Amino acid sequence: MQPSIAIKDLKLAFGAVEVLHDLNLDVGQGEFLVLLGSSGCGKSTLLNCIAGLLDITDGQIFIQGRNVTWEEPSDRGIGMVFQSYALYPQMTVEGNLSFGLKNAGLPKAEIAERVARAARVLQIEPLLKRKPAALSGGQRQRVAIGRALVRDVDVFLFDEPLSNLDAKLRADLRVEIKQLHQQLENTMIYVTHDQVEAMTLADRIAIMKGGKIMQLGTPKEIYNRPANRYVAEFIGSPTMNMLDGTLDMEIAPSFSCDIATFALGEYGFAPGTVSGPAWFGIRPEHVESGEAAEAMPVQLDTVIDLVEPLGSDTLVRVRAGGQLLWARANGQPDLSPRQPLRIGFDPARGHLFDRQGDIRL
Amino acid sequence: MGKCRDIEHAPLRAQAETVLTDYAAQSRDGTGPRGRKPKKRLSGRNIMIYGTLFVVSVYYLLPLWVMVVTSLKGMPEIRLGNIFAPPVEITFEPWVKAWSEACTGLNCDGLSRGFWNSVRITVPSALFSIFIASVNGYALANWRFKGGEAFFTILIFGAFVPYQVMLYPMVILLREIGLYGSLAGLVLVHTVFGMPIVTLLFRNYFTSLPEELFKAARVDGAGFWGIYFRVMLPMSLPIFTVAMIIQITGIWNDFLFGTVFTRPNLYPMTVQLNNIVNSVQGVKEYNVNMAATLLTGLVPLAIYFASGKLFVRGIAAGAVKG
Numbered sequence: 001m002q003p004s005i006a007i008k009d010l011k012l013a014f015g016a017v018e019v020l021h022d023l024n025l026d027v028g029q030g031e032f033l034v035l036l037g038s039s040g041c042g043k044s045t046l047l048n049c050i051a052g053l054l055d056i057t058d059g060q061i062f063i064q065g066r067n068v069t070w071e072e073p074s075d076r077g078i079g080m081v082f083q084s085y086a087l088y089p090q091m092t093v094e095g096n097l098s099f100g101l102k103n104a105g106l107p108k109a110e111i112a113e114r115v116a117r118a119a120r121v122l123q124i125e126p127l128l129k130r131k132p133a134a135l136s137g138g139q140r141q142r143v144a145i146g147r148a149l150v151r152d153v154d155v156f157l158f159d160e161p162l163s164n165l166d167a168k169l170r171a172d173l174r175v176e177i178k179q180l181h182q183q184l185e186n187t188m189i190y191v192t193h194d195q196v197e198a199m200t201l202a203d204r205i206a207i208m209k210g211g212k213i214m215q216l217g218t219p220k221e222i223y224n225r226p227a228n229r230y231v232a233e234f235i236g237s238p239t240m241n242m243l244d245g246t247l248d249m250e251i252a253p254s255f256s257c258d259i260a261t262f263a264l265g266e267y268g269f270a271p272g273t274v275s276g277p278a279w280f281g282i283r284p285e286h287v288e289s290g291e292a293a294e295a296m297p298v299q300l301d302t303v304i305d306l307v308e309p310l311g312s313d314t315l316v317r318v319r320a321g322g323q324l325l326w327a328r329a330n331g332q333p334d335l336s337p338r339q340p341l342r343i344g345f346d347p348a349r350g351h352l353f354d355r356q357g358d359i360r361l
Numbered sequence: 362m363g364k365c366r367d368i369e370h371a372p373l374r375a376q377a378e379t380v381l382t383d384y385a386a387q388s389r390d391g392t393g394p395r396g397r398k399p400k401k402r403l404s405g406r407n408i409m410i411y412g413t414l415f416v417v418s419v420y421y422l423l424p425l426w427v428m429v430v431t432s433l434k435g436m437p438e439i440r441l442g443n444i445f446a447p448p449v450e451i452t453f454e455p456w457v458k459a460w461s462e463a464c465t466g467l468n469c470d471g472l473s474r475g476f477w478n479s480v481r482i483t484v485p486s487a488l489f490s491i492f493i494a495s496v497n498g499y500a501l502a503n504w505r506f507k508g509g510e511a512f513f514t515i516l517i518f519g520a521f522v523p524y525q526v527m528l529y530p531m532v533i534l535l536r537e538i539g540l541y542g543s544l545a546g547l548v549l550v551h552t553v554f555g556m557p558i559v560t561l562l563f564r565n566y567f568t569s570l571p572e573e574l575f576k577a578a579r580v581d582g583a584g585f586w587g588i589y590f591r592v593m594l595p596m597s598l599p600i601f602t603v604a605m606i607i608q609i610t611g612i613w614n615d616f617l618f619g620t621v622f623t624r625p626n627l628y629p630m631t632v633q634l635n636n637i638v639n640s641v642q643g644v645k646e647y648n649v650n651m652a653a654t655l656l657t658g659l660v661p662l663a664i665y666f667a668s669g670k671l672f673v674r675g676i677a678a679g680a681v682k683g
């Protein structure tokens with residue numbers, strides 16, 4: 001099956017500053033792709049290139065197999081939703097929804113029908129006669145989504161659509177967007193820097209850094225097998241614990257650092273891994289404490305440094321040698337700073353990265 | 362563990378509790394500060410502020426007062442010399458004379474001719490210059506076209522070149538295209554000279570509008586004019602008001618271009634006013650002169666009064682981003 005969106009060797013420079021470097025990306029039919037990355041990594045820029053709102057420096061963009069590299073935004077078969085909603089303030093909700101359709105010269109009856117349908121899907125029917133100023137943030141964002149919806153296009157582009165909303169509303173709308181996607185089954189590219197949004201919504205996540213895609217994969221892949229140290233540390237909260245040490249592959253694979261030395265029998269090595277300096281990463285949720293730690297192959301005696309109760313579980317920062325490590329404990333254990341705590345983990349759940357290139361081993 | 366923490370915070374908590382009880386006691390017997398903090402009416406600072414404002418307003422309003430009262434007096438009363446005194450006998454004779462009978466060198470039909478000339482100059486000049494400048498500003502702000510930056514720099518430079526430098530070349534230019542001495546020529550001059558500052562005004566306003574709105578309109582398939590008329594214009598009432606005021610008052614008050622580029626029968630009101638006031642025949646009719654001056658100033662004044670609030674809003678909006 002042909003990809004819904006194909007980006008080939010895309011390059012974009014603002015004057016002398018190159019923001020996107022030879023970027024290649026295929027998005028499948030009906031796929032929900034999330035672009036995730038820290039601020040300034042070029043997510044919006046990439047989205048604007050796909051939409052045709054920025055003139056690209058080099059490369060090609062295909063949408064539904066059609067080369068749209070030189071086409072106007074309105075001819076590309078896309079709908080776009082912006083972070084700041086960007087509703088036309090002088091038009092009613094209905095005017096906002098129908099503006100694009102009027103520009104396309106659609107017959108009145110068809111426009112009315114599409115607006116009514118979008119309003120029904122998004123439950124904004126009672127708001128149709130209001131101006132955007134008389135709407136709440138969540139309602140505005142729904143109208144903005146509606147404006148993309150009425151265009152009846154195959155591809156939706158979202159640029160951080162929820163980041164102006166409060167936490168509760170964001171969670172609600174996130175679910176709605178997911179439902180919308182299941183209902184419409186069209187391709188969506190969704191920019192965010194919220195990893196919860198990324199993990200929950202995405203079929204695949206593309207993690208970007210400095211105008212490059214660091215890893216492209218399903219949320220599980222990204223979480224379980226981060227391709228490099230950047231991805232490993234970007235996904236997960238609190239961030240993955242990193243131990244600086246040496247990998248020894250000579251007889252039996254083992255890793256040694258200043259606080260521990262342990263065997264890596266069960267670890268799934270990449271082919272061709274050799275000895276050398278390396279990082280060993282382990283997620284806080286894979287670090288057990290208390291009784292559960294006793295069953296783990298690697299155990300450490302540490303002192304509690306900081307406790308952050310979250311209700312459902314508790315984050316503990318412990319000090320081991322000169323290192324600070326995060327652990328996530330289930331429930332609400334009775335912990336307080338300066339107490340000793342035994343932690344343990346299974347090295348097979350860890351992640352090894354080459355010290356030179358930060359690449360997964 | 363819980364115990365340990367309690368011991369640590371015990372002194373703090375004790376302190377907090379005493380503070381709480383203090384407040385409780387105060388509010389119960391109605392003493393202690395509560396509600397809005399009272400402001401002293403007659404503080405030294407207030408006297409200073411209001412005093413200064415009063416003096417400054419008197420300074421500005423006194424000449425206007427003199428003009429109004431003088432224009433309502435007859436000549437004998439004026440000769441008495443009390444220029445600040447209100448008129449004993451109010452007469453509108455000078456206003457009628459200024460409007461329809463005063464002599465301006467060639468003809469004696471008062472300011473009315475100049476008024477209509479000025480209207481015929483100001484209306485098209487203001488409309489043209491504002492329309493063109495707003496489109497310029499919109500193009501510069503939203504459609505990053507090749508050479509746009511250079512164009513803008515030149516335009517800004519143009520705003521700082523003194524008019525006198527360009528007078529003579531402009532005369533030649535108008536003569537060559539056959540518009541010298543006509544109203545159309547003067548309208549063209551006003552439109553051209555108003556361009557830099559008004560374009561700057563509009564560009565700054567349009568860059569202050571969210572860029573995503575423009576992007577959304579493009580995705581919605583609106584073209585250059587579609588976005589201008591249907592998205593940008595409806596959002597720009599304040600800045601159009603500002604441009605209107607700047608242009609109308611500027612063009613209405615213009616004297617230099619009016620004398621240089623037109624013939625006597627097409628002189629704008631300001632030039633006629635000058636001719637009335639400075640005419641050498643006969644006695645100086647101060648009341649007529651004052652009335653004529655007030656008549657000439659009436660249009661800009663009316664515009665300021667009519668659009669004061671919008672004007673301030675527009676100025677503030679345009680100043681957000683440079």
Ligand SMILES: Nc1ncnc2c1ncn2[C@@H]1O[C@H](COP(=O)(O)OP(=O)(O)OP(=O)(O)O)[C@@H](O)[C@H]1O
Pocket residue numbers: 014017019037038039040041042043044045046193
């Ligand atoms: N018009 C421009 N001219 C020059 N540089 C720009 C321009 N627009 C963006 N950039 C630069 O391009 C880079 C990528 O910007 P972009 O807006 O795509 O980031 P982003 O990933 O969307 O970040 P955020 O999460 O903050 O929205 C940034 O370093 C930014 O400074």
Ligand SMILES: [Mg+2]
Pocket residue numbers: 043044045159
């Ligand atoms: Mg962005």
